[in-house]
Amino acid sequence: MGCVTATTRVRLSPEERRSQLLDLGVRLLATRSLDELSIDVLAEEAGISRGLLYHYFGNKHVFHEAVVRRAADDLIAQTAPPASGEPLERLLTSVTAYVDYVVTNYEGYLSLVKGAAGGNDTLREIYDEARSALTDRVFREDAQGTIITDTPAARLVVRGWAAMTEELVITWRADPSGVSREELLEIIAASLPALVGVIPG
């Protein structure tokens, strides 16, 4: 796993090659921070030359941003709610996928959070896009307002809920003692309806 073999390589278009290398980069990010993900590491894991990687990505900066964008796209895709079902049930499926994504891709996710908060504008933009995709989804998937009615206060509360969810998952992943995965999921899932209850008006 993780190697681009000579056999597959010749059959792929440059676009497909680039995409495959980004997937590898995202996989490597699961256990590495962005700082630890160098062109050298990718070249070694992919079994191709550094020169070829520079051909695809220009420099380390561009490479990192492309990998993070791919990671954010993966996160958005993997947390897409099922097409049918009750709004709350669909959101629970989405939340569970989010928790599993962060737990599995912990180091890379932390890198995105840190990079976004630390003042890298591109990472900030990617992070905000991913965050919006997740929070906007609450309103889109619940267009009838079964769970929540779309108001400025509700938008604010859902943003707060998303920040809380991220904090809960990251904290739990760092030290899960005393709280099971099921309890964590129950807390996150039940907290949205609970918070809706405190919206004024």
Place this chain on the structure above:
Amino acid sequence: MGCVTATTRVRLSPEERRSQLLDLGVRLLATRSLDELSIDVLAEEAGISRGLLYHYFGNKHVFHEAVVRRAADDLIAQTAPPASGEPLERLLTSVTAYVDYVVTNYEGYLSLVKGAAGGNDTLREIYDEARSALTDRVFREDAQGTIITDTPAARLVVRGWAAMTEELVITWRADPSGVSREELLEIIAASLPALVGVIPG
């Protein structure tokens, strides 16, 4: 305001002078990011020489960390709940002070959050201390468990609530449209008991 006059200067001990300069630094941080708070700016506002400031703080790095630590101490002190009253009422007073602190010291607070998340270990440590002081307080001020019983899941939820509160205040400060300060306070205050209700077991 903000100027250390020659008259007061001669009467102060070096420790008091340093403390006064830190207070000025914190005040300047209300409308500036940490990056914008230079030794030059402080020297000009304090009306003293850069050389003297270097004497007190060594270098810009040490100066910044000292200012941020002072800001965190101020935050903790200003958000101390009143000595008497019902636990929930005391916590509401504390939360209101926190919201007002962040709104008033917005730029400096953002700097602390960014610096802590962005990988500056000292800022991270100061931020974590301040965050713990605020979250531990919930359990200390409510030792009888009127609002919340001290369990690993409850500690996790209170951490999540603190992250949510920070997100709510920062987001609202950046764009308050459609949500009044009173509504914001109501949301933050009511959300803790609401979240306690979702703790399993």
